[in-house]
Amino acid sequence: MSTPVLVLDNLSVGFATDRGLVRAVDGVSFSVAPGRMLAVVGESGCGKSVTALAVMGLLPASAELGGRILFDGRDAREAQRGRDLAMVFQEPMTSLNPAFTAGEQVAEALRRHRGLAPRAAFDAAVEMLDRAHIPDAARRARQYPHQLSGGMRQRVMIAMALACRPRLLLCDEPTTALDVTVQAQIMALLDELRRETGTAVVLITHDLGVVADRADDVAVMYAGRVVEAAPAAQLFGTPQHPYTVGLLGAAPRLAGRRGRLASIEGTVPDPLALPPGCRFAPRCPFAVARCQEAPALACMAPGHSAACWRAPLDQVLAA
């Protein structure tokens, strides 16, 4: 495999609060190879968005960072936001500037990072909007965000993010605010463009269906830690962490049996009162005494690791 575009090495992010230090991300390591799509999956508060913001260098100065973030083998702080790496957020309306047209906003990135003259930048922006399948791109480029639909705005965001051909694109729940038919359009577009440009993508999402359809690799996060990481087919085929097993059972399905959903009891732990050892243990039907100690990610199969004392779970079934 070629050198990874992005390497997180024992990343931790802490925020000081009135009640104490909240470690939103606690020892996260993963890497993304060029052209691959890594999905980071988890529920609210698991640290997936904070991880993305740390990579982008968008955390507030008060955040306490630990570990290393390497972009192309160098400290990510040397990489240039917008040119080397870019980000697409959930809410396109709050990420676009309402006072500038769609074309101007895409052109700005091209002027700034590629040094294009205003006219050439605008033309290149129209071309980029066209590649993002915005119908009648030349006319749309002259419209303001409020004149565009939600799906169209997200296409503008993607065009803007990819305009300078970044090596890495981070997408934080890019389709969560959109209707299901538009969601399908945006995911297909992201997939198409990343294959064309060879841009590596980190997709932050809570939607396992989207992950199954589009991702090459998956990292499942729980309470600030990666609990399982594997190529997508392996993660869905032979999940090894109890949390992944529970998540897969909690999502209702479109086909097959309509039985009772496998709900995970209880709630995510308070980040200020984390259980000792494995953070999932209080909700885990497989927990044993040893879970009072924190398990490290251990190799289950080539490329597949899980942080669980009971994994591989096949031994639980055999017992």
Added chain:
Amino acid sequence: MSALLELRDLRKLFPVRDALGRARGAVRAVDSVSLSVAEGEVLAIVGESGCGKSTLGRLALRLIEPDAGEVRFGGEDLRALSPAALRARRRDMQLIFQDPFASLDPRMTVEAAIAEPMRLHGVVPRGQESAKVAEWLERVGLRADHARRWPHEFSGGQRQRIAIARALASGPRLVIGDEPVSALDVSIQAQVVNLLQDLIRDLGLTFVLISHDLAVVRHIADRVAVMYLGRIVELGETEQVFARPKHPYTRALLAAVPGQGAKAPPLAGDVPSPMAPPAGCRFHTRCAHAVALCREADPLLPSEAHAAACHLAAELPPAVAPHETETGGERLRRLQAFFTQGNA
């Protein structure tokens, strides 16, 4: 089974005004919708944003007034009721909202929130309210001592349980849930879906689920109504609609649900503006099968058990049932059984 709720030819227009208050047109949020919900039935109304599903739910409870049409509850015309009689009827019809952070009054304790509908409708003799509140809290999976706490002390899933207890406290016959689990994380969503199913079964509730989430709909509902731009385009039993969708829009909606492999998006473009819906069939601008007739004539929803408002319903190629990528198989099912046993 007799119909508990009957909607006949309901219409609702919302006028749209410009910054100076001049009428600029109207959004036809609900346009000639007829629907009946049988006693004890779970009916889902499904569609994308702006299709009119939430407006329909509010019309059904007479929280907003229709421009035309009839709403009958238990055979009684809700529009003919006096304000006092309508207030008394509210005991039988309740609503659960999407956002439990917005639907609970932050200045009311949990006990006050759940006791309020009991008191308003005189369901429980004075002095027994606390005991009844405790009973409801346990029934929705919370503890009796939670009664003295405030909404901000609870997580989203717990707040939705409180909102459910409040909605059920007056002993309604009909409950409408407007995206009741959409704001919740998937593991919490599963808990609340299981809870709703238990309550519907144990209390014999008639439940109308308004949702954009097709997988949740399939899981809960007996029957489904699919809406597009203010109209019902398909109506039928859940298993039928999901396995053999008739309307091209239903087919596209089902095909768009993630988890079925990386394929081309089933629909291009956006939903047209509800201020100026297309003439003829409202879906014709996005429909791959549309012919001249579809641009001219507005198709009606036939009155059959599984109906689609489509001129071509009889001629379309057979539907492809949703096919999700297989995960885990027998091994995963056996592992997941550990999770279901724990909360049986």
